[in-house]
Amino acid sequence: MAATGLTPSKAGPSRPSAPREAAPAPPGGAFARALRRNLTAHAFLIGAVLCFAVFSWYPMVREFFLAFQTTENGEVSWVGLDNLATVFNDPAFWQAWRNTLLFTVLALLLGFAVPFLVAIVINEFHHAQGYLRLLVYLPVMLPPVASVLLFQYLYDPGYGLLNELLRLLHLPEQQWLQDPDLSMLSIVVASTWMNMGGATLIYLAALQGIPGELYEAAELDGAGLLRKIWHVTIPQTRLVLSLMLLMQVIATMQVFVEPFLLTGGAGPEGSTTTVVYLIYQYAFNFNDYGAAAALGLLLLVLLAGFSAAYVRLSRAQDE
Known part of the structure; x- marks a missing residue:
């Protein structure tokens, strides 16, 4: 016997359910609601901004004012451009700039070209790139003091490895760090070895993004x-x-670490x-913080001007 109740197919039209009432908006405006949704992100952002403000921005602003001040017996007084005059009249000022420019030129010839060539060589290997990347980046992971001790052993005039090789080849030995003509070049070689790992990996990532079809077309030509x-x-x-x-x-x-160590x-x-x-x-040796700040300000202005000019020339070339 069939059931007397109505089956779903025979049931009458269902009544539309009453619309649910929208949940009341939380108190506050749109900014407050967005702030509550992103509270964690804002907390991290505020922490980063505070770190930059305390450890980067405040020292820069403090250096700017300190370059025009002097401190004697705990009293701070404004001296105008006297600190700059002290720096310019120091004979070591011009020698320091010559040495810095020489280091920059030598570092560009070695530290800029060598990582790019190493990245090209590593890019040609298809099965051992992971090990080669680790091998190239290993000097960066070493503490600078350990790397410096290694190069002090290599450059030692008595038992150093480089002079031992020169003896085997019956060549004259060299005073790598004691000779004024070789000391800067020796530091550049050490600095290149210590810091080339990061640049090599960046170049390698850029090389792996080049389409292979371009090389195939070049080979066909x-x-x-x-x-x-x-x-x-x-x-x-x-x-x-x-x-x-x-x-x-x-x-x-x-540059400071390599010459100092x-x-x-x-x-x-x-x-x-x-x-x-x-x-x-x-x-730290002369306790003249005003002159130190003035020289730092000069370096900041020079690097900022170079960066702005370089970026402008790069944009002009792209256009």
């Missing part, structure tokens, strides 16, 4: 290795090369005295 690098690799990585060149100049103009800062006959080391001397 009969291009060799050098022509492929000149006409394909360099144009395709021009943006990365430009950025790394700017960063390289800014970093090398502020390898040659004590000044080096033989002042051959490794750099601008940043001279700032260190003014502040």
